[in-house]
Amino acid sequence: MKVRLGFVANSLALWDSSPSKTMTYRRFTELPHDERMEKLIEVTRKNLEHTKRILYYCAAHEIELYRLSSSLVPLATHPDVEWDFHSPFxxxxxxxxxxxKSFGIRASFHPNQFTLFTSPKQHVTDNAVKDMVYHYRMLEYMGIEKESVINIHIGGTYGDKKAALERFHENLNAIPPEVKEIMTLENDDKTYNVEETLAACQKEDIPMVLDIHHHEANLGSLPLEDCLEDIFKTWDRRDLVPKIHISSPKSDKAFRSHADYVNPDFVEPFFKTLKKFGRDVDFMIEAKYKDLAMLKLTEDLASIRGVKRISGGVLEF
Structure with a gap:
C-alpha cells in the first residue's frame, strides 16, 4: 500500500512565492482604463511564475500531490471583467x-465555499457553474484536465435539507458534461456528513473525497470504517487513486479550525485502519503550515513501525 502526501497552493519554505496574488474589482476600476488589463496581466503572470517555482520545489522534494490555487487569475469570473486569460499566457x-506531467504530480483544484449547487437563488447556481468552468479552463489550458479533479462541497440546507439535496441534483445538470466528468464531492464539517455525501456521489457517479477532520466534527450514524470501501469504489470509474483530506483540530474549543501542523496522534488510528483495505491513497494536507506541515507529517508517519518512507512525500506499508 502506497500513500502520497501533498499540500495546498502556497509553499511556506519558498520566499515570496504566493500563487494567489489578488486584484480587487475596486482597485481595477480605480485604475485608468488603459492600465487595467496591463495590471491584470501582470498579477496573473506573477501567479503563474510562482506556481512554476512551487512545481520545481515539489519535484526537488519528491512531492507528487499538489493543489493549485483557485486564485491564479484575478477577476476571471467577475461579470464586469471576465477577460481572456488564455491568449496572453x-x-x-x-x-x-x-x-x-514530467514531474509526475497529481494536480487538482478546490473552489471556495461559494461554489455550491444547493441554493434556491438562480444567480448563485449560475455563478457556481461559471466558477467550475473557470477551473476547468485552467486545467484544459495546461492540458491536464483528463487526469485532474475539481473538488467542491454539497452546500447548505436553507432550512430544508431534503429540498436542498433535491436542488443540488437538479442544479448539477447545469454544469457542462466535460466539467462534471472531473468533479468530486467532499463531506463537510457541519452539514453533509460522510454518509450523506457518499449517497450523493453514488447517485451522480461522482468520486468522493473523504475529509477525516470534517468527519470527526460532523459524525454520521455509521463507523467510518464501514463506509471506506464504498468511498473507494466511487473512484473506480475514473481509475484514479482515492484522495483523502488530512488535518487536525486547532484545539478542543476550536475543533473545526485547522491546526498549524497535523497532530500524528489524531491521524494515526485512521492511518492504521487504511492498512486493512490495502489500497493506495493520496493524502492532501490542509494544515495552516502547508508544505512544512506535510513534510513533518510524512516524517511522523514514517516513524510508525511497519511504515517505510520511499521518497520525499511517499510512504509505503
Missing part, C-alpha cells in the same frame, strides 16, 4: 502542464 499554461 498560452506558453505559460502549457509549460505548467508539461512540468506537472
Amino acid at each position: 498560452k506558453k505559460e499554461w502549457k509549460e505548467l502542464g508539461n512540468l506537472i
